Amino acid sequence: MGSTEPKVISGPAGYVLEDVPHLSDYIPNLPTYPNPLQVNPAYSVVKQYFVHVDDTVPQKVVVHKDSPRGVHFRRAGPRQKVYFESDEVQAAIVTCGGLCPGLNTVIRELVCGLHHMYGVTRVLGIEGGYRGFYARNTITLTPSSVNNIHKRGGTTLGTSRGGHDTNKIVDSIQDRGINQVYIIGGDGTQRGASAIFEEVRRRGLKCSVVGIPKTIDNDIPIIDKSFGFDTAVEEAQRAINAAHVEAESVENGIGVVKLMGRYSGFIAMYATLASRDVDCCLIPESPFYLEGPGGLYEYIEKRLKENGHMVIVIAEGAGQELLSESSDKQDASGNKLLQDVGLWISQSIKDHFAREKTLAITLKYIDPTYMIRAVPSNASDNVYCTLLAQSAVHGAMAGYTGYTSGLVNGRQTYIPFYRITERQNNVVITDRMWARLLSSTNQPSFMNTKDANEDNKEENSLDQLADGHCSEDTSVDEISHIFPAISC
Numbered sequence: 068m069g070s071t072e073p074k075v076i077s078g079p080a081g082y083v084l085e086d087v088p089h090l091s092d093y094i095p096n097l098p099t100y101p102n103p104l105q106v107n108p109a110y111s112v113v114k115q116y117f118v119h120v121d122d123t124v125p126q127k128v129v130v131h132k133d134s135p136r137g138v139h140f141r142r143a144g145p146r147q148k149v150y151f152e153s154d155e156v157q158a159a160i161v162t163c164g165g166l167c168p169g170l171n172t173v174i175r176e177l178v179c180g181l182h183h184m185y186g187v188t189r190v191l192g193i194e195g196g197y198r199g200f201y202a203r204n205t206i207t208l209t210p211s212s213v214n215n216i217h218k219r220g221g222t223t224l225g226t227s228r229g230g231h232d233t234n235k236i237v238d239s240i241q242d243r244g245i246n247q248v249y250i251i252g253g254d255g256t257q258r259g260a261s262a263i264f265e266e267v268r269r270r271g272l273k274c275s276v277v278g279i280p281k282t283i284d285n286d287i288p289i290i291d292k293s294f295g296f297d298t299a300v301e302e303a304q305r306a307i308n309a310a311h312v313e314a315e316s317v318e319n320g321i322g323v324v325k326l327m328g329r330y331s332g333f334i335a336m337y338a339t340l341a342s343r344d345v346d347c348c349l350i351p352e353s354p355f356y357l358e359g360p361g362g363l364y365e366y367i368e369k370r371l372k373e374n375g376h377m378v379i380v381i382a383e384g385a386g387q388e389l390l391s392e393s394s395d396k397q398d399a400s401g402n403k404l405l406q407d408v409g410l411w412i413s414q415s416i417k418d419h420f421a422r423e424k425t426l427a428i429t430l431k432y433i434d435p436t437y438m439i440r441a442v443p444s445n446a447s448d449n450v451y452c453t454l455l456a457q458s459a460v461h462g463a464m465a466g467y468t469g470y471t472s473g474l475v476n477g478r479q480t481y482i483p484f485y486r487i488t489e490r491q492n493n494v495v496i497t498d499r500m501w502a503r504l505l506s507s508t509n510q511p512s513f514m515n516t517k518d519a520n521e522d523n524k525e526e527n528s529l530d531q532l533a534d535g536h537c538s539e540d541t542s543v544d545e546i547s548h549i550f551p552a553i554s555c
């Protein structure tokens with residue numbers, strides 16, 4: 068049996084549903100049961116609590132008069148029928164990859180959602196990421212054991228990179244009788260979840276495999292934003308404020324702040340837009356250069372002469388091609404290990420002004436990268452984590468599998484794994500949001516018009532292939548949901 072064929076259903080006027088797999092696709096004659104929420108006092112008073120079986124959510128909400136209806140995803144939420152009896156469920160939860168604010172909230176809400184909504188009492192925690200399935204004992208998770216964990220950063224289950232051995236993991240799932248697996252993690256983790264789903268299906272196991280997208284870098288496509296992102300942007304403000312205070316307190320002061328963002332500069336971009344104290348934001352998607360007209364040094368000199376101080380925010384993946392020592396080293400998951408671009412740029416700026424003797428500068432470098440991801444999630448991320456976790460549980464109970472639970476245009480949906488893992492979410496520098504940033508900082512674009520047109524062509528053709536729409540629509544739409552206050 069090869070990998071699962073995408074379930075794509077077409078309808079009138081260009082309607083397309085990119086559906087998710089269901090246990091009944093490969094296990095015939097599965098019994099169904101009435102959803103216990105029908106008699107749950109908290110939900111039974113709510114009209115239309117159950118999601119209609121045909122409810123779907125459009126990927127794009129900005130359309131033209133003659134646009135096809137386009138791609139849709141299955142709407143998340145409770146169904147009238149479920150495919151598991153409460154006492155039959157043996158759920159397991161695992162967290163993988165780097166930390167992100169909100170991991171503990173998601174764990175808590177999965178445990179409490181299973182327990183309070185569906186009467187599921189058997190929930191196991193897998194410790195230390197994927198390898199915990201086969202290298203560690205499990206721990207029992209109950210509503211009381213997870214009651215306060217959302218107040219702490221990190222993950223109470225522990226996490227790791229590497230160690231994904233599909234067969235050993237599925238052996239462990241099978242041996243322990245696990246029939247719902249909730250896998251919280253980023254792009255690498257979702258690829259791993261997809262491999263687990265394929266193997267579970269190949270073995271014909273009645274086991275729902277569910278991904279919950281975690282990425283502080285906001286680099287997962289399709290979804291409006293990842294949980295913890297707002298918290299990270301908020302926490303980054305503290306570092307930027309410190310850099311600003313240091314810079315404005317001395318003559319020709321420069322504050323440099325390095326933020327996370329391996330390939331996607333979203334945290335740096337939104338932290339810059341939120342702060343208003345940043346004079347230059349450098350991200351991996353926008354190549355820059357140091358010397359000569361239009362370069363960074365020229366801009367720094369101009370800004371210091373105008374204003375006496377400046378703040379530079381740099382994402383960790385920016386400008387890697389400029390660093391002389393490029394390395395092929397990888398972490399245990401196969402992610403490229405990056406050079407410290409913050410240290411490099413700070414030293415380069417100091418060396419430049421010492422050499423040129425045009426200005427006597429004072430530069431302070433602040434590296435808060437791990438601080439912004441180790442904090443507990445803020446109030447809005449906590450609510451988001453709750454909705455994500457509950458949606459994940461409803462889907463598994465309804466027999467869906469092989470999906471990531473995610474927010475699309477403000478609605479909870481189930482997205483097939485292949486759409487989550489096929490590409491990365493990046494800042495599109497030819498879109499309006501990057502233009503807003505450039506006009507807010509007044510920094511050079513480091514780009515000539517020819518480059519911009521070339522990039523625009525590439526992005527548009529990429530997006531048209533993937534989504535049937537142009538990139539402008541994508542960004543406007545996504546952005547208004549990420550930060551509703553910043554509208555077009």
Ligand SMILES: Nc1ncnc2c1ncn2[C@@H]1O[C@H](COP(=O)(O)OP(=O)(O)O)[C@@H](O)[C@H]1O
Pocket residue numbers: 163164165196197198227228229230231252253254255256257258259260262281399400402
């Ligand atoms: N292509 C892949 N197939 C299977 N497992 C993968 C794949 N890529 C990464 N993983 C596993 O997913 C886990 C997390 O991946 P990593 O890239 O470190 O973090 P993230 O999920 O946050 O991107 C690791 O245990 C890694 O082994």
Ligand SMILES: O=P(O)(O)OC[C@H]1O[C@](O)(COP(=O)(O)O)[C@@H](O)[C@@H]1O
Pocket residue numbers: 163164165166253254281282283284327328329383398440
């Ligand atoms: O030091 P670690 O744990 O490898 O983490 C560093 C990386 O983690 C990240 O926060 C993102 O990690 P994930 O892919 O796990 O979400 C990057 O921004 C950063 O490069």
Ligand SMILES: [Mg+2]
Pocket residue numbers: 164253254255
């Ligand atoms: Mg990743």
